[in-house]
Amino acid sequence: MSAAPAPPQRPSVRVTVAQLEVSDDHTANREVVEDAFQTASRASADLLVLPEYASGFDPRGVGSEHAEPLDGPFVTMLRTRAAATGVAVLAGTTLPADGDDPRAVNAVVAVDGTGTLVGAYRKVHLYDAFGQRESDRLAPGPSDAPPLVLEVGGLTFGVLTCYDLRFPESARRLVDAGAQVLVVPAAWAAGELKAMHWRTLAIARAIENTAAVVAVGQAGRGVTGRSLVVAPDGIVGLEMDTAPQVRTVDLDGAALLRVREQNPSLANRRYTVVPVV
Secondary structure, three states, rough: OOOOOOOOOOEEEEEEEEEEEOOOOOOHHHHHHHHHHHHHHHOOOOOEEOOOOOOOOOOOOOOOOHOOOOHHHHHHHHHHHHHHHOOOEEEEEEEEOOOOOOOOEEEEEEEEEOOOOOEEEEEEOOOOOOOOOOHHHHHOOOOOOOHHHHHOOOEEEEEOOOOOOOOOHHHHHHHHHHOOOEEEOOOOEEEEEEOHHHHHHHHHHHHHHEEEEEEEEOOOOOOOOOOEEEOOOOEEEEEEOOOOOOEEEEOHHHHHHHHHOOOOOHHHHHOOOOOOO
16 A cells, blocks of 8 residues: 655745734633634644734723733633644733732733743833823833744744834844744834834835744724735735734745845844843
């Protein structure tokens, strides 16, 4: 009897991009995320990416009223669904601040396909810009904390959040930690020129780092949506409008290596990134 043919090879990693509309109802949000897991599983995805504040959101501002600990209902659900489906997940959430600080922490958690919590990135750059004061409600993460990276299917994903996209050194620090794909969960505020900034910065971070970028925005009131996936040569392979939607794309690790061979800008650079503490 002849051996069964080998399954066809596909690109390195399949990623489901979930541009969700998030409310202040945490129970309802968990149900929406569970539906996104089902979609990702049906698509045979390796990784699901959710937006910033996926556990709970208020366009007027998010603070301690939305905070849940890492062993709370939202992260526990992520771990349970990841273990059940084999789909890893990167998701924005809100954590309690340390000590006596009454504020909360804007964070992205990484859970692998076994349901193991790999780590949490606490947002360093708070959105104190464009008339907003995120630091009134949120405490920043430590700038010298180790970068959060997650290996999925042979590619290394590095995590930054929303306003971090405006700081190229944040992306470069992740690349120095081995990231080949930059993941940006966001609730990018709507407003004049904001959608243009979002798209332009995502493409710039891809080109300058010869890294793919998966920028996942929230849909709904007060935010921009318009999630996009950018190849390391700057070509936009997926781009959404403002409506809630879930789409799946393949990221080709071999193509990424070819771009880095053709454009060795990372090897040619002459400056390093040092955190300010």
